[in-house]
Each structure stands twice: as C-alpha cells, then as structure tokens.
Amino acid sequence: MASAFVLVEEKSNISIDRLVKDIRQVCLESNLQSIDGIQDVDSEQNMKHCALGISRPNQQDSDSSVANDMIRVDVYDEPAVHQYRELEWREDGKIYFNTLIIDEVYQNEEVTLTFLYHFLARHPQMIVWIEEDWVYTLSDLERALKTSNLSDWCYVNPNSL
Template identity: 30%
Template sequence: MGISTFVLFRQGESISASDLLKNIRKISINYGLYFSNNYDEYDETGKLKFCTIYISDIPFEESYSRQIPWNLYDEPYKFQTVDFNWDDSKSQYFKALVSEDFYENEDLLFKILYGILKIYPSAEVWIEDNWFYTIEDLEKIKNKPLDNEWCYKNPIDL
C-alpha cells in the first residue's frame, strides 16, 4: 500500500534524536519488541542527526515483513519541516520520526506509536490524511478491541 507514518513535533519543540532513540529502545524493551538500527549520521560536534531503526514484534530473522523501518531525525534537518493547509493552528511541524510502509502491521504500528506518545504527549501522528492522532485519540483506541483499520480512519469517527 505504501503509506508512511510521521511523528511530528511543533517546529522548535522536538526532542533530540539521541533522546528519542534512547526512549524508543526503552519502549521496545517494555513492550517486548525487537529493535535494531544500522545507520547513524552525526554532525561535526558528534551530535546524532539521523538514524535508521527497525522495530518488530518477532525476531527479525523469522520475518522481515513484520518489521517497520523508521527514519529518526534531529531538528533541524533538511526537508523535515512541514505545514498543513487543513491544520487550523497554522503551525510548522518537524517530522522527527518517519516510518516506511506499515501495511499489514497496523497493530504493531499502534503499539509503537502509543509507546512514543505516552512519553511525548505533545507529539502528534500524521498518516498521510487530513488529520492528526493525539495521545488522547490513541487512548480511546487502546480502550477498545483493536481495529486494524484504525489508522485509516479519522480519529473523530473512532
């Protein structure tokens, strides 16, 4: 299907890439997920600017189709700022985490996003449509039997 997920922070309010990476590792441990990263980019001062991570709920060698790859960025980073004409706040956002395709892994996506937004409740999730998911939206979803179509629906309708 080719849909990506974006974890957004208001421009100037994002979390450092190294702190975000550290907390995603903790989330993976707490939720019994498998975590790996294989590429890191640092600036001239040694500060983490970018990395690629992989998260799965089964060992990677058992199924590569069950993992979700993510790119993690440190603000500022070229081409990672976005705004939305449908967003009434008129805010600029920084795309701190960007997943690659998660199709058929919607339950795993929910688990990861819920863990991230529990730690960073000011973050918002955008999944290529005209709405955001907040921690409040994810709490509502969590309190019901999981509908794997959750991420294709406007949170107002959930």
Template identity: 30%
Template sequence: MGMSAAVLFKSGESIEINKLLYSLIDLCNKEGLYHSQDLKKVDEDEKLKYCEFCVSDIPLKDSYDRQLCFGIADEPYPYKLVNFDWDPSEDYFKTVVSSDFDDNEDLLFKFLFAFLNEFPVAKVWIEEDWFYTIEDLKAIKASYDNNWCYINPKDT
C-alpha cells in the same frame, strides 16, 4: 497500501536525537519489542543528526516482513518541517517517520501508542491528512480495529 506515518512535534520542541534513541530503546524493552538501529548520519561536528530505528514483535532476524523501520531525525534537518491548514501559524518537525506499514498496522499502533504515552505533546500524521493524539489512540485501543490508520479519527 504503501502509506507511512510521521510523529510530529512543534518546531523547536522535538526531542534531541540521542535522548530520543535512549527513550525508544527503553520503550521497546517495556513493550517487549525487538529493535535495532543503523544508517547513522552525523554533521560536520560528528553530532548524530539521523538514524534508522527498526522495531518488531518477533526477533528481527526471523522476518523482515514483520518489522517497521523509522527514520529518526534531529532538528533541524532538511525537508523535515511541515505546515498544515489546521494550524498555519506553526511549523511541525517530522521527528520519526515510518516506512510503509502495510500488513503491520497492529505493530505500528503498539509502537505509536507507547510513544505518545511517553511524549503526549506529539501528534501522529498519517499520509492521508489526518492526525492522531494520545486521546485518539486511547479511544482506538478501547475498541481496536486493525484498519485504525485508514480511518480519520474525527469520523469515529
């Protein structure tokens, strides 16, 4: 389907990228996920500002089709602030943005469920215009449907 997902934090409340990377590595280890990181970008002070972080539930070298890659950005970062009609007074920072997750919806759910358990103030934005909180993901987990990300949680 060619969709992506973004993990949002209110602007100014996102996790510093180095701390986030350590948390993601720990999260993957706890969840039994394989991971790698690459494509690092640093600022003029050599501070990490962006990297790519990939996860899979099988060894990454075994299948490129069974991995999800996420762009991880440190706030501030160009073009990562968004504003939504449901909360026009707040800007949100797209801290973690997935690549296309088609055919890996279950892997996306596993990663996002673990992520939001670690950072419950975050929200997940699916390109369609709907959002998931940790409470939404807990409800989905109780009666999991692999099409979860194509259904507005408000409609369930």
C-alpha cells in the same frame, strides 16, 4: 498508505539522543524488538539521523530470516532540511518538525499502533500524521487500542473511534 509522521512543533528542542533512547525503552516496555540501522553524523560526530527497525520479538520468516511485522523508523535531529511541514487544514498556523518518519505501515498496522501509543505516552505533545489522511493524538491512539480492529485503526477518522 505507506508512511506515518510523528510531528512536534518546531524548535521543541528534543535531542535525537533522547528520542532514540526513548524508542529503545518503549520497545522494551511494549514487548517490541528494536534493531539498530544506519546513523548519519555531522562533522563533529553529532548524530543527525538514524534508522531503526521495530518488530515483534522472535517473528522470523523461515526462508529469509527477516523479521515479520517490521516497521522502519527514521529519527531526525532538529533542524533538518526538508523535515518541516505545515498542516494547512488544521488552521493553527503552527509549523511542525518530522521527528520520526515510519515506513512500512501498511500490513504492519498493529506494530505501528503499539509503538506509537507507547511513544506518545512519553511525548504527549507530539501528534501522528498518517500520510494523506488524519492526525492522531495520544488520546486517539488510546481509543484505537481499546475500540478498533487493530489492523484498520489508521484507515479510520480518529473522530469516529
């Protein structure tokens, strides 16, 4: 498992600027470090996509000065081509928008859980889909923080937490 998707119902109208601001605030509040990455803008200079790195503070590899426990978070502004999905097995008929895509989840499960819990606390209407596996809500993430081994939470059915 390599990716997690933070989904919101289509046409929810949460601006990318607000999402990025919330990500930075969540990092401050949860003792994580955010590192700005690339930004893509449209012809009017409106941000349409950006990437951020999120890690534990002061975690550096002595050989390469690269942060350990880092996840990459891609943030998208709706609408964006190829960022919509239907979770057929949920049978709710809803179309979801990939608001955030988190890469490098494998071996960074604790950073991912910490970030996602605090982010969904600000946006409880969102859900997290772990690629090929389960969908987690804010209450699932809260149970994972309290009851699971933090490094295996995303490999466990949220109903069994």
